[in-house]
Amino acid sequence: MTVADQRSAVLVVGSLGLDTLKTPFGEARDILGGTTSYFSLAARIYTDVRVVAVVGRDFPQDYRDLLQRGTVDLRGLQVMEGKTFRWSGQYRFDMNVAETLDTQLNVFADFHPDLPEDYRRTQYVFLANIHPALQLEVLEQVDTPKLVVADSMNLWIDTTRSTLTEVLRRSDIVLLNDGEVRQYAGTPNLIAGGRAILDLGPRAVVIKKGEHGALLISRDDGVFVAPAYPQEEVRDPTGAGDSFAGGFIGYLASRDDASPDAIRRAIIHGCAVASFTVEDFGVRRLADVTREQVMERYSTFRSLTTFVDEQVTEDVKVGG
């Protein structure tokens, strides 16, 4: 059996589009964006990626070429008459919060996922942030995957809560940011919010906290806290969450292992990959990251949280 035969592939269904961004560090116009771009370029560091998404006729061939690098399979990419999904946003002083300036759904408004036959047996599935009804359509098309991970956003919590709840119920791992967990669970407390989501059925909730790292709340494994990589210069936080998801699920699929220990490691992989993404605009940095660079950064995460216990011999000094 060859190396490639032993790893599982990842399926991602989500948005693909063109972003126009402004941060305190600069601007970029009509660059490659959407959840599947960041996810795919992160996950391909670990394993084969199968994409289901939609673009218009105006989607640049260069971007398609960039995505198809390595092990990203675009046979599930629909090309429709019309314009590609566009998002425009800006980050002010607090780089943790994106302010949406404009959203043009374009061909994405009529999108329905349609999985190529061989995609349907993919064992690791990422339901990126799209309308929960479309996420359910994906679940109808896959055969007993080993792991389903679902993301979402504030819009669907507001407008489509019951369908979203059905998605969360049917997922193994829920991936949300801190604001979304607070909003969905109606509590300011992330631990309580995470546990409320666990009560719906998932094995685990992974809460993305931007510069504060990530938090795992797991049915089998309690709480795990991963720091963010300490970076002095974050130029563009767009796609950090989807890059995290790509590193996270890509790693699990590459090992075909979703055990508690593997999930903790996968979170560190997700943080490591995302830390490259934010170093430059769009996918510019992410697209060039190597497995070796990610592993080097992964290994620095351990030192960030290590503290050594006192020598037992010191204990005689202690008063009570």
Added chain:
Amino acid sequence: MTVADQRSAVLVVGSLGLDTLKTPFGEARDILGGTTSYFSLAARIYTDVRVVAVVGRDFPQDYRDLLQRGTVDLRGLQVMEGKTFRWSGQYRFDMNVAETLDTQLNVFADFHPDLPEDYRRTQYVFLANIHPALQLEVLEQVDTPKLVVADSMNLWIDTTRSTLTEVLRRSDIVLLNDGEVRQYAGTPNLIAGGRAILDLGPRAVVIKKGEHGALLISRDDGVFVAPAYPQEEVRDPTGAGDSFAGGFIGYLASRDDASPDAIRRAIIHGCAVASFTVEDFGVRRLADVTREQVMERYSTFRSLTTFVDEQVTEDVKVGG
């Protein structure tokens, strides 16, 4: 030499007052508050505490008795004609941010620290959040302490920046919350902000991040990230930062050790102690915490951030 002879004491100079608080979990009126209360009750778990502060004639004897428990020395407490400092605040949905409703300085307006003779040789000094000019007055009165830790707040960054800068320059460790670091350093990035403060002279900056734990940025020891204890119910976050400071400096003094390894452990002690404080209003929970309870919580922190490396034999499975 007895156990008590081997540990160092801690000196704290700061506010002492009466708080009126409102959180989503309830209200409390004229309860024991101020930075020195929380600091002292936290640090006394570890070592002897010497307090310098001021109260008015109306300061209840019960509160004085509560503070004097164990190893807290109140000989430096000034009692002046007039009313005790009062602060009133509330926490809304986001329990991380206190909204000040009212501040009455009262006798605190005319406070000048005056250290009893034997306080002046204290080796571990905490300059709690008071006017930077008063913090400098304390530094004039102490003999070559081994470790000076300074706190501050947004008000002094706005109004007394140059004096505050002098305090930071003369401190070994600067303790600020995330918002204060961003404000002082003029950058949204905490790592960059922390390093800017290191450039002034301190050995280390410890950034308190509330529910996101604490971040150490150290000249000798790089970056260390401590999680917050995962709590489902935070009833009142008041005093968490000062309890952290008490656990942090109290631990270092109890070991008479400010090495990088001790500082990492001390941060975990600070997080552990603070996690009790927020479980109930004011000092209610903190006042009863035992050393054993803190140690039990301390030991759970390790599991929060531990991830085990893959077996080397697994590596053959990996594609790149």
